[in-house]
Amino acid sequence: MSNQAPAPAPAATIEEALLSRRSVRAFRPDPVDRVVIERLLTLAARSASNSNCQPWQVHVVTGDAKRRLCEALVHAHDHVGPVADREYDYQPPAEAWPEPYRSRRRSFGERLYQHTLGIPAADKAARRAHHRRNYDFFGAPVGIVVTVSRRPREGALVDAGLFLxxxxxxxxxxxxxxxxxxxxxxxxxVLRQHLDIPDDQIIVCGLALGHADPDHPLNRLRTPREPLARFATFHD
Ligand SMILES: Cc1cc2nc3c(=O)[nH]c(=O)nc-3n(C[C@H](O)[C@H](O)[C@H](O)COP(=O)(O)O)c2cc1C
Structure with a gap:
């Protein structure tokens, strides 16, 4: 008998999919079949978009292409540092966030670094070492990069979120x-160069895809949600 925890079961309903989805940050190396990736992308493309303009493009990296991209990303992380001019500001600095978002972000950071990884707030080097794993897609066999047409920008970013x-x-x-x-x-x-992404596309987000490593402590992280009354207003 294996001591491995069972892999998470597939979700049979939308509700199960919503409740079982969480950000997985440690993957098993097992590959994902190309037909499966194609099926997922075909399903995701059923997303609603502005007048059905479907502004998304995706780049899928696996195998040697993924290895080469990850090497370049890790090199840039270690020796160059992040760009000063992001194409769009998904992640403004901590002080730019008003309440209650600032507190929620801080609480997530504590949950991830202190409670799950055992890294104290002051240990910047250990935090950086964890963050670096993003540039290996957390060991996932598939990396996906979603881009959208640069114009019209805000609407396309909304549509990209639905697609993701x-x-x-x-x-x-x-x-x-x-x-x-x-x-x-x-x-x-680095993404633009390695994936030959044209200038008229904004790079929106990456996505790691694969089989969760059920034994990895990082995958024990669960994030809470605010109660309904904190975000919904009913007008009768
Ligand atoms: C657009 C987007 C970008 C994200 N980028 C990262 C990222 O770069 N690295 C990471 O570890 N998590 C990233 N996350 C995951 C969030 O931290 C996570 O969704 C949030 O804490 C809620 O946790 P859950 O996804 O497990 O429910 C991102 C989430 C979103 C929606």
């Missing part, structure tokens, strides 16, 4: 897991 969520839920339906990764856009010139 659909992709993550579809993955759960097939027993796969994901982690969305805005951290990749800190090194967008």
């Amino acid at each position: 969520q659909a992709l993550m839920l579809a993955a759960r339906g097939l027993g796969l897991d994901t982690c969305p990764q805005a951290s990749l856009i800190d090194y967008y010139p």
Whole structure:
């Protein structure tokens, strides 16, 4: 008998997919079949978009292409540093966030670094070492980069968000897991060069895709949600 925890079961309903989706930050190396990736992307493309303009493009990296891209990203992380001019500001500095978002972000950071990884707030080097794993897609066999047309920008970014969520839920339906990764856009010139992404496309987000490593402590992280009354207003 194996001591491994069982792999998370595929979600059979939308509700199960929503409840079982979480950001997975440690993957088993097992590959994902090309037909499965194609099916997920085809399902995600059923997402709604502005007048059905479907502004998304995706780049899928596996095998040697993924290895080469990850080497370049890690090199940029270690020796160059993040770009000063992000293409769009998904991740403004901590002080730019008003309440209650600032507190929620801080609480997530504590949950991830202190409670899950055992890294104290002051240990910047250990935090950086964890963050660096983003640039290996957390060991996932598949890396995905989603881009959208630069014009019109805001609407296309909304549509890209819908596409990403659909992709993550579809993955759960097939027993796969994901982690969305805005951290990749800190090194967008590397992505642009390696994936030959034209200038009229904004790089929106990366996504790690694969089989969660059920034994890895990082995958024990669960994030809470605010109660309904904190975000919904009913007008009768
Ligand atoms: C657009 C987007 C980008 C994200 N980028 C990263 C990232 O670069 N690295 C990471 O570890 N998590 C990233 N996350 C995951 C969030 O931290 C996570 O969704 C949030 O804490 C809620 O946790 P859950 O996804 O497990 O429910 C991102 C999430 C979104 C929606």
